[in-house]
Amino acid sequence: MSAVVSDVGTRTAVTARDLVKIYGKGDTAVRALAGVSVNFAAGEFTAIMGPSGSGKSTLMHCLAGLDNVDGGAVHIGQSEITGLADKELTKLRRDRVGFVFQAFNLLPTLTAEQNILLGLELAGRKPDKQWFDTIVDVLGLRDRLRHKPTELSGGQQQRVACARALVARPDVVFADEPTGNLDSRSGAEVLDFLRMSVRKLGQTVIMVTHDPVAASYADRVVLLADGHLAGEILHPTADSVLSALKHLGDV
Amino acid sequence: MLRTILAGMRARTARLVLSSVAIALGVAFVTGTLVLSDAMTASMNDGFAKTARNVDASVTLQTDGKPSSDKPETLSEDTLAAVRKAPGVAAADGRTGGSAPFLNSNGKAQSGSAIALESEPKLRPYDVVDGRFPQQDNEIALEKHAASNAKLTVGQQVTVLGKDDQKHSFTLVGTYQQGANTYGTELLLPQALRSLGQDGSAGYHEIVAMAAPGVSQQQLVDHIKTAVQGQKVKVITGADLTTERLKAVSSRAANFTTFLLAFAIIALVVASMVIYNTFTILIAQRTKELALLRCVGAGRGQVFGSVLAEALLMGLIASTIGLFGGLGVSALLQLGIGSLNDNGSDTPVTTPLSLSTVLAAFAVGTVVTVLAAVLPARKATKVAPIAALRTQTDSSEEVSRTGKVRMVLALLVAAVGGAAVALGLKQGDGGASSAVITSAGAMLLTLAVVMLGPLLVGPINRVLGAVPRALFGVPAKLAAANAGRNPKRTAATTAALLIGVTIVSLITVVATSAKDTVAKQLDQQFPADYWVTSALYDHKLPTSVGDKLAGVSALSKVAASTSVYAQIGTEDYREIATVPANSLGDLVRPTLTSGRLDKLGPGELALGQKTAETIGAHVGDTVPVAALGSNGKGTSAGPKQSFKVVAIFSGQSLGNALIAPESLAALDPQAKGYDNILLKVKPGVSLAEGRAAVDQATADSPIAKVESPSDSKDEINTQVNNVLAFIWAMIGLAVVIALVGIANTLSLSVLERTRESALLRALGLTRGQLRLMLVVESILMALMGAVLGLILGVGSGWLLTKSLSTAAMQVDLSVPVGQIGVLLVAAVIAAVLAAALPARRAARTSVVAGMAEA
Incomplete structure (x- = not known):
């Protein structure tokens, strides 16, 4: 564990420089991100936290190229993604980014296996059989591959989503409240897997959550308040996160 | 509650507009049809009433059913004089007319009939279009279509053929138009008409009179009755005459209205399906909202009522729009019908809006909409509120499989349909009843397929999806999965198109088969290069034409034949045709069912199968034959002759029996002239050269009409194609509604799948691919309907041609591949158009916004 942490700074997966995102116009304009600069190291599990309206989801959307920004720059690896056209962004998401959303992660028309391989198929890439098997076995989805999403439990659905996010070996996996819709046991399973994918499989995960327990699985927590960076916690625990959140107002 | 409904409707304007389009189109079609039939009835009434224009009293012969030689067939000049002298009569005129073919600008005869022009202008049921009415005996006016068809213009000389084809020359002074029940083509002064010497032009068939101020x-009628006392005449008032005439018209107009209404009903069924489907989807999407209403205290009835109220409101608004749209549809149809009519449209476009049309429009629009909403509304309110809140629109519950009851019902319908088809085919008499039973069976089979639709969607989708999958990869694969995800919805969406395509292809296949069968028969039975017939149905070709043609060196064979009506055995009015010995088995090739027919000697006869069966004659039997005089008009039969039956043939184009020309002279010594002359061009002479020679030989005989097999085929083709064009146009409207249905379903599905689309975009589906996905889905749905419809239509067409076939006439199935290709391509293009808006919308939604959508 310490080995991984010491890597921080040696290689950055995602960088944001002075990110500004404004919703609305004129008097009603809201600065959802008011100049956020933050680095996310490769091979690290980072949680973005903050109260509702702090801009944490917006930050993630901008980092992932799902939303355009009003100022600043985002780099994924060496390439700047701000200012890219939709087509290039789409290609970037396809090839270098994985997603796990809070809900509705899977296409109801496809089986679990087809869902896992969908991104690769869109990119026209052949799945790495060994890697696929590793992920499927680690996630315990072997006997669920032929099931449709409606035949899977919520936890299973999220695990399929995790498998899909990882199967293409993306530069970074973005997880938006991945446990928000799960009971605590299923949630723990998913978080365990995300952590393991970082520690054992060398992946990079950036997760947005409002749950201190979920955040405690991460290597580092980045705190956000009112569109500003409000501090970070290394090696968080649920308690340290909770108390940090409590004192956010003082920052 | 009303406020909630209105607020809800405002919030969902886009979705409601979609379903309103379907309702409005359906209503527009029904109204359009009704308005059209009203307009046609009105114009027919106008036309028919024209003959009674300004007529205050009408005098006709009292008929007791049977005409006989000792009673006068017409009203005499004396009767007219008596009427004119009767007190209270301001003016009176006799009406009469007679057959009077005239020559067109090419010098060829055209059938026509001349009518005596009334002396009193007010009593003329004609309106001048160009020029004026004749004022002198050497002047003539032509009905405007007759004039334009013959390419004659005012100022030219017109030759009219009188008795024995004598030529009479007149100056064309004007063209006119007439009422719908007047069939004359020429107007002449009465004296001029009589100078033509036609039978029956001596008296009048009607005398019309105008009352003095x-x-x-009624007084006029009474006066006239006194004046013509003792004569067997009927005198009625002008008002009664109008009523009488209109009674005759209403049955004719009713026929056409029924025909049009059949299309309206098809459109209505299609529209109802689209409306029902749209509502089902709309309500399925709102299940959560309705459940929330229940949770906050709305009663089941209130929710149910609110859904129905919404449907009612929507139905009313859409019906109003549809009603006005219908006026436009009707105008378009009138223009279309007008242009199909090669005479051009007579009547100006009118859009009479009757109360019954308005009622029908609203009944169709609102009742169908409300009914379409009942089932989904019931379903939505049946579920416990909390359960409904939890369900996802795409849960397996929603996508439930076809019910067992439905399957059993569908199989029952299919069984009944199959039995009906079997029965219809077994009857095999080629008659109407066999065709009706077969088509009813085919319709039931189609219905069964529609009912089983949800079961068929899966397999068909898999087959159809293979091509785009191979071409477009992942987006197409996703599209196929989407098209198949909710079989019920897809089936309901495509059913509308299926019905339209089934009907179109059925009619097209049957018409094409009939057309081709006739063409084939023509080829088989008359392998002639040309034939010459009379341009006038009641004139035979003079024998001089035959003699002249016999002298043409470019021809290798000239076979003239004629026919008489005769009594064969016990059967009256059978047509006996002569076959010259040199053409038997060569230019005339009857299909024999028994006997031999290398030659027909004197006293020998070949019998048509039907006649042979009726009189029970077989080859070798002797039958008595007696001619009925020319054209069978005579009442007394000629001398009886015995003929030996040497062969029995099938087919209908050769008449009921064949004899040698020599036998005819004995049967009917008065028979003269020919019905047709078959010609064969000499080897080495081109058809064009042959034609030129034939044209030259017949140039001085105005009634000789030269035709080739391809001319006849062209004529048949044009007729069939005109009818088909009309039917395609009518069904086309239903197909448009069906395509709006596809657009509807797709749009609603896109709304429903906003998050899914966003997810796909997040995973790397480009905007273009997303659009492609929806377009392919649309195409798949359209093809499902079109392909199934084609299979059903062509299949039904095949059954129908079988049922129409008899031993005598085999109707072979011919599938118009070109037209069907057009249909499929049109379906694909329309599907692409239907997907345009939904695809645009789906692609425009940003990923983040899409994911946020609940």
């Missing part, structure tokens, strides 16, 4: 129609 202050004299009522």
Whole structure:
């Protein structure tokens, strides 16, 4: 564990420089991100936290190229993604980014296996059989591959989503409240897997959550308040996160 | 509650507009049809009433059913004089007319009939279009279509053929138009008409009179009755005459209205399906909202009522729009019908809006909409509120499989349909009843397929999806999965198109088969290069034409034949045709069912199968034959002759029996002239050269008409194609509604799948691919309907041609591949158009916004 942490700074997966995102116009304009600069190291599990309206989801959307920004720059690896056209962004998401959303992660028309391989198929890439098997076995989805999403439990659905996010070996996996819709046991399973994918499989995960327990699985927590960076916690625990959140107002 | 409904409707304007389009189109079609039939009835009434224009009293012969030689067939000049002298009569005129073919600008005869022009302008049921009415005996006016068809213009000389084809020359002074029940083509002064010497032009078939000022129609009738006392005439008032004429018209107009209404019903069924489907989807999407209403205290009835109220409101608004749209549809149809009519449209476009049309429009629009909403509304309110809140629109519950009851019902329908088809085919008499039973069976089979639709969607989708999958990869694969995800919805969406395509292809296949069968028969039975017939149905070709043609060196064979009506055995009015010995088995090739027919000697006869069966004659039997005089008009039969039956043939184009020309002279010594002359061009002479020679030989005989097999085929083709064009146009409207249905379903599905689309975009589906996905889905749905419809239509067409076939006439199935290709391509293009808006919308939604959508 310490080995991984010491890597921080040696290689950055995602960088944001002075990110500004404004919703609305004129008097009603809201600065959802008011100049956020933050680095996310490769091979690290980072949680973005903050109260509702702090801009944490917006930050993630901008980092992932799902939303355009009003100022600043985002780099994924060496390439700047701000200012890219939709087509290039789409290609970037396809090839270098994985997603796990809070809900509705899977296409109801496809089986679990087809869902896992969908991104690769869109990119026209052949799945790495060994890697696929590793992920499927680690996630315990072997006997669920032929099931449709409606035949899977919520936890299973999220695990399929995790498998899909990882199967293409993306530069970074973005997880938006991945446990928000799960009971605590299923949630723990998913978080365990995300952590393991970082520690054992060398992946990079950036997760947005409002749950201190979920955040405690991460290597580092980045705190956000009112569109500003409000501090970070290394090696968080649920308690340290909770108390940090409590004192956010003082920052 | 009303406020909630209105607020809800405002919030969902886009979705409601979609379903309103379907309702409005359906209503527009029904109204359009009704308005059209009203307009046609009105114009027919106008036309028919024209003959009674300004007529205050009408005098006709009293008929007791049977005409006989000792009673006068017409009203005499004396009767007219008596009527004119009767008190209260301001003016009176006799009406009469007679057959009077005239020559067109090419010098060829055209059938026509001349009518005596009334002396009193007010009593003329004609309106001048160009020029004026004739004022002198050497002047003539032509009905405007007759004039334009013959390419004659005012100022030219017109030759009219009188008795024995004598030529009479007149100056064309004007063209006119007439009422719908007047069939004359020429107007002449009465004296000029009589100078033509036609039978029956001596008297009048009707005398019409106008009352002097202050004299009522009834008084006039009474005066005239006194004046013509003792004569067997009927005198009625002008008002009664109008009623009488309109009674005749209403049955004719009713026929056409029924025909049009059949299309309206098809459109209505299609529209109802689209509306029902749209509502089902709309309500399925709102299940959560309705459940929330229940949770906050709305009663089941209130929720149910609110859904119905919404449907009612929507139905009313859409019906109003549809009603006005219908006026436009009707105008378009009138223009279309007008242009199909090669005479051009007579009547100006009118859009009479009757109360019954308005009622029908609203009944169709609102009742269908409300009914379409009942089932989904019931379903939505049946579920416990909390369960409904939890369900996802795409849960397996929603996508439930076809019910067992439905399957059993569908199989029952299919069984009944199959039995009906079997029965219809077994009857095999080629008659109407066999065709009706077969088509009813085919319709039931189609219905069964529609009912089983949800079961068929899966397999068909898999087959159809293979091509785009191979071409477009992942987006197409996703599209196929989407098209198949909710079989019920897809089936309901495509069913509308299926019905339209089934009907179109059925009619097209049957018409094409009939057309081709006739063409084939023509080829088989008359392998002639040309034939010459009379341009006038009641004139035979003079024998001189035959003699002249016999002298043409470019021809290798000239076979003239004629026919008489005769009594064969016990059967009256059978047509006996002569076959010259040199053409038997060569230019005339009857299909024999028994016997031999290398030659027909004197006293020998070949019998048509039907006649042979009726009189029970077989090859070798002797039958008595007696001619009925020319054209069978005579009442007494000629001398009886015995003929030996040497062969029995099938087919209908050769008449009921064949004899040698020599036998005819004995049967009917008065028979003269020919019905047709078959010609064969000499080897080495081109058809064009042959034609030129034939044209030259017949140039001085105005009634000789030269035709080739391809001319006849062209004529048949044009007729069939005109009818088909009309039917395609009518069904086309239903197909448009069906395509709006596809657009509807797709749009609603896109709304429903906003998050899914966003997810796909997040995973790397480009905007273009997303659009492609929806377009392919649309195409798949359209093809499902079109392909199934084609299979059903062509299949039904095949059954129908079988049922129409008899031993005598085999109707072979011919599938118009070109037209069907057009249909499929049109379906694909329309599907692409239907997907355009939904695809645009789906692609425009940003990923983040899409994911946020609940």
